[in-house]
Amino acid sequence: MGGASLSWNIIDDIRLMWSLPSMLNAFRAGTVVAVLAAVVGWYMVMRRQSFAGHTLSVVGVPGAAAAVYAGVAVGYGYFTFCVLAALVIAVARSRSARRVEGDGAVIGTVNAFALATGLLFISLYRGFLNGTTDLLFGSVLGITSDQVVTLAVTAVVVLGALAVTGRPLLFSSVDRSLAVSRGVPARALDIGFLVLLGVAVAEVSQVTGALLVFALLALPAATANLLTARPGRGILLAVLLAVVTVWAALTGTFFSTYPVGFWLTSVAFLFYLLAAGYRRLVRS
Amino acid sequence: MSTAPVVEVADATVTLGGRTIWSGLDTRIEAGEFVAILGPNGVGKSTLLRTILGLQPLTTGRIEVLGRRVNGTAAGTDAGTGNGNGRGTGNGRGTGNGRGGARGVAGRDVGYLPQRQGFDASVRIRGVDVVRLGVDGDRWGIPLPGRRSREAARRVDELIDLVGAGAYAHRPIGTLSGGEQQRLLIASALAHRPRVLLLDEPLDSLDLPNQASVAALIARISRSENVAVLMVAHDVNPILRYLDRVIYLAAGGAVAGTPDEGITSECRSDLYGIPIEVLKASDGRLVVVGAPEEPAVHVDRHGTA
Numbered sequence: 001m002g003g004a005s006l007s008w009n010i011i012d013d014i015r016l017m018w019s020l021p022s023m024l025n026a027f028r029a030g031t032v033v034a035v036l037a038a039v040v041g042w043y044m045v046m047r048r049q050s051f052a053g054h055t056l057s058v059v060g061v062p063g064a065a066a067a068v069y070a071g072v073a074v075g076y077g078y079f080t081f082c083v084l085a086a087l088v089i090a091v092a093r094s095r096s097a098r099r100v101e102g103d104g105a106v107i108g109t110v111n112a113f114a115l116a117t118g119l120l121f122i123s124l125y126r127g128f129l130n131g132t133t134d135l136l137f138g139s140v141l142g143i144t145s146d147q148v149v150t151l152a153v154t155a156v157v158v159l160g161a162l163a164v165t166g167r168p169l170l171f172s173s174v175d176r177s178l179a180v181s182r183g184v185p186a187r188a189l190d191i192g193f194l195v196l197l198g199v200a201v202a203e204v205s206q207v208t209g210a211l212l213v214f215a216l217l218a219l220p221a222a223t224a225n226l227l228t229a230r231p232g233r234g235i236l237l238a239v240l241l242a243v244v245t246v247w248a249a250l251t252g253t254f255f256s257t258y259p260v261g262f263w264l265t266s267v268a269f270l271f272y273l274l275a276a277g278y279r280r281l282v283r284s
Numbered sequence: 285m286s287t288a289p290v291v292e293v294a295d296a297t298v299t300l301g302g303r304t305i306w307s308g309l310d311t312r313i314e315a316g317e318f319v320a321i322l323g324p325n326g327v328g329k330s331t332l333l334r335t336i337l338g339l340q341p342l343t344t345g346r347i348e349v350l351g352r353r354v355n356g357t358a359a360g361t362d363a364g365t366g367n368g369n370g371r372g373t374g375n376g377r378g379t380g381n382g383r384g385g386a387r388g389v390a391g392r393d394v395g396y397l398p399q400r401q402g403f404d405a406s407v408r409i410r411g412v413d414v415v416r417l418g419v420d421g422d423r424w425g426i427p428l429p430g431r432r433s434r435e436a437a438r439r440v441d442e443l444i445d446l447v448g449a450g451a452y453a454h455r456p457i458g459t460l461s462g463g464e465q466q467r468l469l470i471a472s473a474l475a476h477r478p479r480v481l482l483l484d485e486p487l488d489s490l491d492l493p494n495q496a497s498v499a500a501l502i503a504r505i506s507r508s509e510n511v512a513v514l515m516v517a518h519d520v521n522p523i524l525r526y527l528d529r530v531i532y533l534a535a536g537g538a539v540a541g542t543p544d545e546g547i548t549s550e551c552r553s554d555l556y557g558i559p560i561e562v563l564k565a566s567d568g569r570l571v572v573v574g575a576p577e578e579p580a581v582h583v584d585r586h587g588t589a
Binding site for chain 1: 408423
């Protein structure tokens with residue numbers, strides 16, 4: 001990897017990339033993560049919980065660092081810390097009567113504490129320092145087949161939960177008071193969605209790194225929202241954009257010396273710019 | 285209309301955090317009636333709607349909707365479990381109130397349009413989607429194509445015709461005017477042909493022509509669909525000509541009656557505790573002279589500051 005030469009024969013190039021087991025696993029994991037991130041991210045953007053999503057991704061840093069320090073797989077660290085942080089935010093939110101104003105302060109506190117803890121674990125484990133960049137900005141090397149299976153199973157569970165709760169969740173996001181009057185359990189859905197967001201962030205972090213989660217979580221959904229205001233189409237478009245982003249980024253990583261995080265954010269941002277330009281063109 | 289009342293309120297009192305919001309409210313609302321709920325800010329007008337929805341427990345008395353107890357002693361258990369008590373009346377306002385604990389027990393017989401600030405331009409969801417959520421947004425699972433989905437879509441079309449929103453229902457709701465948004469939200473609240481429609485200041489933040497046309501729309505629907513309308517209103521004039529009955533709420537008390545009984549100088553003075561003149565202009569509009577500024581002492585809408 002890193003600087004293989006592009007033949008511009010797409011079939012040959014893909015065959016070359018997929019001849020490496022590590023690259024094949026990267027494509028598998030990346031696709032799973034892209035689908036999950038796009039769907040969960042669409043709801044996150046609709047519910048305006050991007051700051052919560054960002055904080056959960058930051059929480060993944062001490063999670064992963066703690067896992068390395070404890071000598072267990074990084075994935076466990078991500079999942080444990082992200083889900084715990086999601087529960088902390090959910091409980092703090094529901095305790096605060098002033099939901100909107102209370103949010104920022106609580107989440108910001110979690111955010112700062114998480115980064116500080118992450119730094120602590122990193123400094124405790126001196127040898128880990130080389131991995132810090134991967135932790136923050138992503139790496140596609142060394143994703144094992146077992147890891148792909150774990151990612152896929154988790155993604156299916158999260159997407160299944162969203163399939164069941166998605167409609168009332170949208171209802172309570174768009175018009176909370178009306179939804180509550182119809183018997184939609186809005187508070188339970190709030191907590192449930194934050195947990196799903198935590199799980200999704202933990203998954204995406206393992207490919208994109210903690211700081212670039214938004215390339216797959218927020219950008220495809222935001223781009224889709226520029227192009228359509230239909231919920232169903234918006235979700236499908238976000239999924240399509242995220243998958244194309246991941247595939248293009250992995251290809252770029254394979255045939256260049258630039259890291260995957262650079263490609264992911266650049267491709268996702270390029271799509272956003274194109275969509276914004278298209279919308280402006282159509283409007284005028 | 286000598287049928288059984290669709291909403292019956294008997295000796296109802298609400299106490300929040302040790303303070304009586306209003307008390308001794310008795311009223312019977314018949315099918316198809318248009319009723320205004322009036323009173324100064326912070327007096328618990330929205331709270332009255334929430335008690336009819338079963339979201340806010342009564343301290344004494346009872347409320348029945350279509351003969352079914354929705355609030356009061358031995359009411360549905362849901363109403364009692366809400367932990368929203370004592371947070372002040374202001375929690376019922378806006379879209380962001382944090383009480384998910386109490387859930388509506390009135391069900392689909394009661395349509396509800398909460399008070400709101402309106403959708404801003406960043407809300408990327410179409411008007412038809414909002415109406416559709418009113419039709420089947422409370423159902424679990426993915427809306428698969430089929431008979432149920434077709435019926436829901438047909439109902440959405442009917443509702444959009446009913447409120448005359450066909451021209452703009454397919455645009456993102458955040459890009460629509462306040463009046464257009466309000467028409468779509470009324471359509472959403474009417475999704476299940478409710479017998480009672482609760483509206484919380486639906487004319488607020490609309491310009492005068494839109495106030496008049498939305499008021500006329502609500503009155504027309506009230507008659508044509510035979511739905512009783514209970515509307516919290518700040519200004520009685522846009523709806524005065526349509527009203528069958530008025531409920532006045534004021535610090536500690538409550539009065540219900542016909543508009544002519546309700547909107548008199550003595551009555552308003554009693555309720556506000558300040559001398560007020562109510563004059564009838566030649567065109568039938570009511571003019572309130574010496575109306576007070578908003579009372580300085582009332583429950584803080586925003587909870588603990």
